[in-house]
Amino acid sequence: MNKTGFGFLRLPRLNAEDETSIDFSVVEQMVDRYLELGGTYFDTAYTYLGGASEKGIRRCLTQRYPRERYRLADKLPGWKLTSYEQCRECFNEQLERCGVEWFDVYLIHWLNADNYAVCEKHDQFRFLRELKAEGKAKAIGFSYHDGPELLEEILTRHPEVDYVQLQINYLDWDSPALQARRCYEVAVKHGKKVIVMEPVKGGTLAQLPPEAEACLRALRPADSMAAWAVRFASSLEHVEVMLSGMSTVEQVEDNLRSLEPLSDSEREVLAGVADLLRAETAIPCTACNYCAPNCPMKIAIPQYFALYNDYARKPAEGWKMGHAYQSLARTFGKASACITCRACERNCPQKLPITDHLKSVAKAFE
Ligand code: SF4
Ligand code: SF4
Structure with missing residues (x-):
């Protein structure tokens, strides 16, 4: 079978x-x-x-x-x-x-x-x-x-x-x-x-x-x-x-x-x-999306992490990820809007320090 x-x-x-x-x-x-x-x-x-x-x-x-x-x-x-x-x-x-x-x-x-x-x-x-x-x-x-x-x-x-x-x-x-x-x-x-x-x-x-x-x-x-x-x-x-x-x-x-x-x-x-x-992987996120529905600031956590991983792999093309980030941030909360309530981290099966990673995302794209 x-x-x-x-x-x-x-x-x-x-x-x-x-x-x-x-x-x-x-x-x-x-x-x-x-x-x-x-x-x-x-x-x-x-x-x-x-x-x-x-x-x-x-x-x-x-x-x-x-x-x-x-x-x-x-x-x-x-x-x-x-x-x-x-x-x-x-x-x-x-x-x-x-x-x-x-x-x-x-x-x-x-x-x-x-x-x-x-x-x-x-x-x-x-x-x-x-x-x-x-x-x-x-x-x-x-x-x-x-x-x-x-x-x-x-x-x-x-x-x-x-x-x-x-x-x-x-x-x-x-x-x-x-x-x-x-x-x-x-x-x-x-x-x-x-x-x-x-x-x-x-x-x-x-x-x-x-x-x-x-x-x-x-x-x-x-x-x-x-x-x-x-x-x-x-x-x-x-x-x-x-x-x-x-x-x-x-x-x-x-x-x-x-x-x-x-x-x-x-x-x-x-x-x-x-x-x-x-x-090689900056943020080992699996995009399961268990975190985002609990976020009071409506931050697009997995999407931002995917962009950041692309950026970390190809920094010379960072402007492309930057555009994609700005586009997402018009609909969702920005990475810098995180209030560190940690509701997301309690739900992350990968046990990622999401709030720390969001600081890196904000630094890269905002
Ligand atoms: S810690 Fe930040 S990203 Fe996580 S749920 Fe709270 S506001 Fe959202
Ligand atoms: S719960 Fe963790 S692994 Fe799943 S999408 Fe969110 S940050 Fe990524």
Whole structure:
């Protein structure tokens, strides 16, 4: 079975500024090609694309294909809920939005220290156990964005979960901030199946600086950079599903054909490429956009960071990024408008010092 799961988050848009403006005609083609090539697993969440992701699942998948043709995973936005009863209301809304009667996998979304406290307060794991007993969720678990120590604690308290969804890619594998390798090892020790998110790190690993790309091209000239990242994650023994946030039919085809396991020597080359990338990327933002909706100053955090990374790579072309910045700053708050409330930093899965980086952005572009 192909391990590549289809993440319904980075879908093509008709309007780049509007996350809900999904280009359904392209997504339908992507879904068709994905199923044709042997993919079966689709992943969405209540909060993705302001709710448009779940509706997209209904329109592009569940209304067009029989239930036995695919597996569907969805996630409870536990941190938004203020009572146990709300879990059921939210779940029923998700079934309706997606156009299904049950989910194959149902996860508590985005557990970290803060969200785990909310989750325990409202007994959300009990809710998941009930769903499983009712057959409304065939398997249960959680997606996770914190360190190995907390993961150990959660899995010890909740041996009932089937899956843990982790951010794993070759850049974060030995990252001191994200500790992907240690989180994976904790999940394996507890006998859990692992779902990987961000194998291409929000697209960061699909386009590498020339020196890093040359290292990989020398070994496999025909392979895309994304294919290397996908092979890294899917080669891990206990990974059952590796989610890919695909935006074009070509990316679907590339990701589904790229599953030959990595050799030990290739793994070493990727570790060297990761060192190069860490040295070259000024702000390792994945453009997940978990930060910006909480910003009281409406600062376009991921867009500004992308511009700053371009500027850091090609300072001679900084004027182009400067124009793009000024254009964005007419609609969104400027980087210098940050009031350091740190609401964004609490939500950043990459644990970036966003407020410090915004100072660099302001210095470069204002
Ligand atoms: S710290 Fe700055 S960027 Fe972050 S949420 Fe507050 S105002 Fe927005
Ligand atoms: S700053 Fe953090 S939360 Fe915001 S888009 Fe980048 S990685 Fe995501």
